[in-house]
Amino acid sequence: xxxxxxxxxxxxxxxxxxxxxxxxxxxxxxxxxxxxxxxxxxxxxxxxxxxxxxxxxxxxxxxxxxxxxxxxxxxxxxxxxxxxxxxxxxxxxxxxxxxxxxxxxxxxxxxxxxxxxxxxxxxxxxxxxxxxxxxxxxxxxxxxxxxxxxxxxxxxxxxxxxxxxxxxxxxxxxxxxxxxxx
Amino acid sequence: xxxxxxxxxxxxxxxxxxxxxxxxxxxxxxxxxxxxxxxxxxxxxxxxxxxxxxxxxxxxxxxxxxxxxxxxxxxxxxxxxxxxxxxxxxxxxxxxxxxxxxxxxxxxxxxxxxxxxxxxxxxxxxxxxxxxxxxxxxxxxxxxxxxxxxxxxxxxxxxxxxxxxxxxxxxxxxxxxxxxxxxxxxxxxxxxxxxxxxxxxxxxxxxxxxxxxxxxxxxxxxxxxxxxxxxxxxxxxxxxxxxxxxxxxxxxxxxxxxxxxxxxxxxxxxxxxxxxxxxxxxxxxxxxxxxxxxxxxxxxxxxxxxxxxxxxxxxxxxxxxxxxxxxxxxxxxxxxxxxxxxxxxxxxxx
Numbered sequence: 001x002x003x004x005x006x007x008x009x010x011x012x013x014x015x016x017x018x019x020x021x022x023x024x025x026x027x028x029x030x031x032x033x034x035x036x037x038x039x040x041x042x043x044x045x046x047x048x049x050x051x052x053x054x055x056x057x058x059x060x061x062x063x064x065x066x067x068x069x070x071x072x073x074x075x076x077x078x079x080x081x082x083x084x085x086x087x088x089x090x091x092x093x094x095x096x097x098x099x100x101x102x103x104x105x106x107x108x109x110x111x112x113x114x115x116x117x118x119x120x121x122x123x124x125x126x127x128x129x130x131x132x133x134x135x136x137x138x139x140x141x142x143x144x145x146x147x148x149x150x151x152x153x154x155x156x157x158x159x160x161x162x163x164x165x166x167x168x169x170x171x172x173x174x175x176x177x178x179x180x181x182x
Numbered sequence: 183x184x185x186x187x188x189x190x191x192x193x194x195x196x197x198x199x200x201x202x203x204x205x206x207x208x209x210x211x212x213x214x215x216x217x218x219x220x221x222x223x224x225x226x227x228x229x230x231x232x233x234x235x236x237x238x239x240x241x242x243x244x245x246x247x248x249x250x251x252x253x254x255x256x257x258x259x260x261x262x263x264x265x266x267x268x269x270x271x272x273x274x275x276x277x278x279x280x281x282x283x284x285x286x287x288x289x290x291x292x293x294x295x296x297x298x299x300x301x302x303x304x305x306x307x308x309x310x311x312x313x314x315x316x317x318x319x320x321x322x323x324x325x326x327x328x329x330x331x332x333x334x335x336x337x338x339x340x341x342x343x344x345x346x347x348x349x350x351x352x353x354x355x356x357x358x359x360x361x362x363x364x365x366x367x368x369x370x371x372x373x374x375x376x377x378x379x380x381x382x383x384x385x386x387x388x389x390x391x392x393x394x395x396x397x398x399x400x401x402x403x404x405x406x407x408x409x410x411x412x413x414x415x416x417x418x419x420x421x422x423x424x425x426x427x428x429x430x431x432x433x434x435x436x437x438x439x440x441x442x443x444x445x446x447x448x449x450x451x452x453x454x455x456x457x458x459x460x461x462x463x464x465x466x467x468x469x470x471x472x473x474x475x476x477x478x479x480x481x482x483x484x485x486x487x488x489x490x491x492x493x494x495x496x497x498x499x500x501x502x503x504x505x506x507x508x509x510x511x512x513x514x515x516x517x518x519x520x521x522x523x524x525x526x527x528x529x530x531x532x
Contacts, residue, residue: 058308059532
């Protein structure tokens, strides 16, 4: 009976899907991307103004992902973080399973369904405003085979898509959680 | 064989003794009692009760050093929040008058209308600090007794508005066999001169997707404290796809996963996650916590994948569970944690 059970388990085991993007034997590389309010991807350049948006449970977050090559697009974890330029302290880390849609040119891109939402505000330990000030973001990808790529870049998170003023209020350095933002 | 099994189940089922909490009077504290109600089979119920902190000490602040919660089995959670920014219809003034024991209150009954009722809309308490909570309810131990660390207390000012949120589930996964019933006692410590205030941390991973095509996934996040703290208690919260919930201390500088030795909380039971008390973990300035939510996809038991798909904002049609309060069609990845000293603010990582 035990043998039968083991046999059955053995038969159901299968290799995970492998979806190489580019050459998985070469060094992996990535460029950070961010999404706008219409979920359209943009390559994130130095000092890019990256919009913050309101997730359903509150806070203000940036949608960040990657355009990457030489990596498995089906089994890859993303670690996204940001830190203050004046300090070695990391303000926030988000880690999740992600995907890369093959673009057909040797590169893949994070689809909206697998994007990281990195909370910028509120941050009770903030020493500067969290909007219209530069912060360094890092995106790191690691696939099932250990292929690894990372990029860090300075961005400027902005509240441009919020007409209510609440983003500016909650992303101010001296905002105290629970105080009104009208 | 079937007869034997039935007989065995009947003999081993716990005999439920209704819980009984003392009613506090004078300046000893105050007692809240949620009126008993039933939850129909196959349904969930989330209610939001609003009540003001009574003035029981001649206008002085109350310092609560012990919280007792009596909860009938079937409870998914009981959370007590301080009410702050009011938005989206979750307004105490919009509730139906009721009584919580001796105290006038209002209630917004969310029933299982998770898509529309404001009691289910989590954005409403995005800045409502948690005061106390329990996810523990079974027939043998229906009372959670939380004695805070020595010289540490929760501070209330008379007139503060509180919200008691009850969430009951009556499904095959989490039955409610004896009606829904909740009582809370807040014990007031009179000698307040040397007390330190307890703060709370609420952290959540909102952007989660547990999909049929990628059934085993782990999401992680971090949350920093504004000052050096001691962690007193914690519990994790997820739904039916939840496999393991782990919380670690985090140095606030590294983006790689903390070592196993820094883990201080583990839950493997989505329906009865443990509340870990007496953690007594000191964390230095600029540090915080790292938490993991590990999931294993399974189909819904009361609804269908069509219902799950209808809730998916990205319409992937992959039976992807996304953030949501109903345990059958939505998922959570929340940390409830208590620390001291609370300085200027509680902590939210959203």
